[in-house]
Amino acid sequence: MNRDQSRKVGSAMVVGGGIAGMQAALDLAESGIKVYLIDNKPAIGGVMSQLDKTFPTNDCAMCIMAPRLVAIGRHKDIEVITLADIEKIDGGPGNFRITLNKKARYVDEATCTGCGTCVSNCPTSNRVQPVQKEKIELQxxxxxxxxxxxxxxxxxxxxxxxxxxxxxxxxxxxxxxxxxxxxxxxxxxxxxxxxxxxxYSAFSIVPRGKHIVNVCMGTTCYVRGSERLMERFSDLLKVKPEETTPDMMYTLKGVRCIGCCGLAPAVMVGDTVFGKVTIKDVPDILSKYKKTA
Ligand code: FES
Structure with missing residues (x-):
């Protein structure tokens, strides 16, 4: 291959800004090609942005997507075009000419900071008129x-x-x-x-114990033995994950990455994080909360 043949020329278009499209755009841009990333939705992210967990590691979808979203936003060779459909493709390999149909966004993308003020001032609302019906009695x-x-x-x-x-x-x-x-x-x-x-995992629609014991089951903690920690907590508290002890003192939960993978395996009780937890530490951790019960 001579020098001229190795030069990257032209540009590429990736259609669809889901996780596959985002990764394809990043790979192309990293290899020196100008990329146009097209999506017909108001934002890239695709179906994955609507998922909570992903198979098989149960990591949160946003944890996988967020670094790619940031990288795309910062990459000088990636231009994201949203609310756009392909109307016409002319030409052939090496010399395509694409005509896009771009829908109006109704906000100035260059000046919008995402502050949300327009949402609160919007004359339409997702509130509905309260229907006159039986008053709800609170306990x-x-x-x-x-x-x-x-x-x-x-x-x-x-x-x-x-x-x-x-x-x-x-x-x-x-x-x-x-x-x-x-x-x-x-x-x-x-x-x-x-x-x-x-x-939001901070909210619960079922009664929870006074102390919430969160055992991190994210990938890093999992490979460092959080499954055995969960079994030990479960044995001592005599409840399964997601259950609460009958005295309403403890709720045992498995959570995904609490943001301190360097301390894996990690456990969080209330706001306190315990790092590099071993099976032997489990009774000590619980006893701290017994005293404050
Ligand atoms: S995986 Fe457990 S803290 Fe990140």
Missing amino acids: PEFKEKVIEIVESNKNRDGPLMPILQQINSAFNYLPENTLNYISQETGYPLAHILRIATF
Whole structure:
């Protein structure tokens, strides 16, 4: 191959900004080719951006995607074109000419910072008019606090997350009747509230113990023996993963990467992280929380 033949010329177009398209765009750009990454959606990411876990390691999809999204955003040789479809392809190999049909985005991409102010000022809303129906009765143990939290937040912009966070931290979970009440008082559909409540692992819609024992089952911790740690916690607490002890003191959970892989295998109880945990450490960890029970 002479020198001229080895020179990279021209450009490539990758159609579809899912995980495969993103990786293809990065590989091409890394080999020195200008890449146009096309997607007909408002953003790249594809189906994987909607997944929680991925087979077979159960790693979170976003942990796999995020580094590629950042790399694409920063790569000088990748131009992302979203909301675009291919209208026509002319020419042949080595000399294609592509005509795109790009839909309007209705925001200025060059100046948008993603602050979300336009969402809160949008005249359309995903709130629905509360339907006049039977008042939802709250259980006495939640009533006063829930009403206080909902009343103090329901008229602010984006009230849902603060309401859910405050109720979750008051009771350590989100009681089901409470979600109905939030829906009634804020006008958000119950399905929308449930979608949020079940998406974030910080929220729970079932009662949880006073101490949440999170055993990291992410890839790094897993290969360093977190499965055996989970078995040991399970034996000592006499509950299976995702269960709570009958005295409501401990909930045992398997979680995916708590962000300290250098300390693998890691366990987090409440806000405290225990690193390089061995099977012998498990009773000591639990005993710390017995004293504060
Ligand atoms: S895999 Fe366990 S902390 Fe990252």
